[in-house]
Amino acid sequence: MTTNKKNRTTKNRTGKHTQKSKNSVSLLAPRKNDAVNLLKRELEEKITSLTKANRQLKREIFDLYTVFEISRNFNAVLNYEQLLDTFIFTSLAQVGASKASVYLAQKRQDEFYVVAKHKGSGEFPDQKLSFKAGTPLINYLTKLNRPVMTHDLMKELANDKEQKILDRFHPGLVVPLIYQSNLSGLLLITDKISEREFSKDDIEFLSILGNQISVAIENTRLYEAEKRAIEQLRSTQQQLVHSERLAALGEMSAKVAHEINNPLGIIKNYILLIRQTAQDNDEIINYSKILGEEIDRIARIVRELLDFHRPKGLEFQKVDVAKVLGDVLLLIERQLENKNIKLIKRFDPQCPQIEASPENLKQVFLNIIINASDVMNEGGKLDVSVGCDGESVLVKFCDTGPGIPPENIPRIFEPFFSTKEPSKGTGLGLSVCYGIVKRHNGIITYKNVDTGGCFEIKLPINNSSDE
Ligand SMILES: Nc1ncnc2c1ncn2[C@@H]1O[C@H](COP(=O)(O)OP(=O)(O)OP(=O)(O)O)[C@@H](O)[C@H]1O
Ligand SMILES: [Mg+2]
Incomplete structure (x- = not known):
């Protein structure tokens, strides 16, 4: 019973309650719907703004990741061209x-x-248009140190030249590249593929990237300057070793030549005596003639060896190098023509005269031209030029021959280095040239070029010879 009563009570209580709620729902229903709608709207707005924030975050992460990757890449790249390529390509792609x-x-x-x-x-x-340091526009960009829209610069700041450059990037962005408060360059960028304006994110990204590249550019410049200095040092060392070796060789050759000269003179006298005593013996006369010719050959080699060490000096005088070269070419032109070698002359008439020995210079030019002619058996072209650069007169001989194998180049000025048959060359021509040019305080160099080989002789304009 109690249980029943209890049950009823519960029932009743429950029933009462249910009824009460029903009454309040019917009263509150419109208000609740409003609240739900409001909540829904708020939620939707929240979701939209979250999606937007999420998108923004993703872009920022992407930008940051790109900047991170790129700066890692920038630090690894020490080649100027490659660095600029990466920078410009990334800037375009990212925005x-x-x-x-x-x-x-x-x-x-x-x-x-x-x-x-x-x-x-x-x-x-x-290409010829450039920005000049110190203009109001450049000063403004340096101070601002962040990207700026072209139309903000074009109104008042840009001068005519700058205007012409900016015109091609309008509407667009100018990104100053600053290194240690100095402007090291500018990135000008335009033509968004979406045809929209550059966004805040674009500007932010380019600003960060601009800072990164400025440091990388500076690193690359330092690296390249260091590389150039090391190369210069190496080449100077090589030249030093080379000229010391040649000097030692020259000294030794001169000593040997000197020693040979005396007995040679004696032999020559005895040959004359033999010829005189042979009277009508044709055979002996013939043999002594051959002996005499060979002795002359040895004497010529000895003379050249001595020339290499210390070329016999004819007087130094004021010389027009182009005129001396012209005289040599007159002598040899016909020979070149016969070998089907086209001669191209390019002489700068403005070059000053220099203190030199014209006879010695003739010898140098002739040796080089003969060598060039020797290597162009099938014909070719010999380009001869005289120019000057304020400090030196430069004489250049470029042939269209096969060039010189790189391993032989360091040896061509050594006495007796020759690739010719013994009857065709003794290997003294270039060593004599070297000695003469050196006595003029000049430099003679050779390099292979795409079309053949080039000798260059640099003779100082203000030369005080060691004579
Ligand atoms: N224009 C050139 N093109 C290619 N090789 C060259 C040229 N000039 C010189 N050479 C090389 O340099 C070597 C040395 O030249 P060098 O003038 O000292 O001696 P040579 O011509 O061999 O003999 P010499 O001049 O005593 O008659 C030559 O044997 C040749 O191998
Ligand atoms: Mg020669």
């Missing part, structure tokens, strides 16, 4: 643009910012 240029401070004098690279499609400014 979805299709045209950009990088202007960089010139390496030696930082007075102008000249174009270093263009990439993309469309018309680019004239």
